[in-house]
Amino acid sequence: MSAGRGTTYRVGDLELDRLSHRVARGKDELTLQPREFRLLEYLMKQCRPSGDADHAAGECLGLSFRSADQR
Numbered sequence: 001m002s003a004g005r006g007t008t009y010r011v012g013d014l015e016l017d018r019l020s021h022r023v024a025r026g027k028d029e030l031t032l033q034p035r036e037f038r039l040l041e042y043l044m045k046q047c048r049p050s051g052d053a054d055h056a057a058g059e060c061l062g063l064s065f066r067s068a069d070q071r
Helices: 034-046 053-061
Strands: 002-004 008-011 014-017 022-025 028-030
Touching: 008 034, 014 034
Parallel strands: none
Antiparallel strands: 002 008, 008 014, 014 022, 022 028
16 A cells, blocks of 8 residues: 555555545546445555455454465
């Protein structure tokens, strides 16, 4: 995640601008309801991408997953 000028959060190709309340994925602008925007902003602030979806889910949502190798 990177924060540019303290107003923009980026995770991969997903970008959220806190001041203009704009969200884009790549070149496509997304329309979010206010609650959806706040939730996405929270998740982008709290989650640190690790490249591992299971780890990210556990870190962000308090979930625990086991891979097929661990079963």
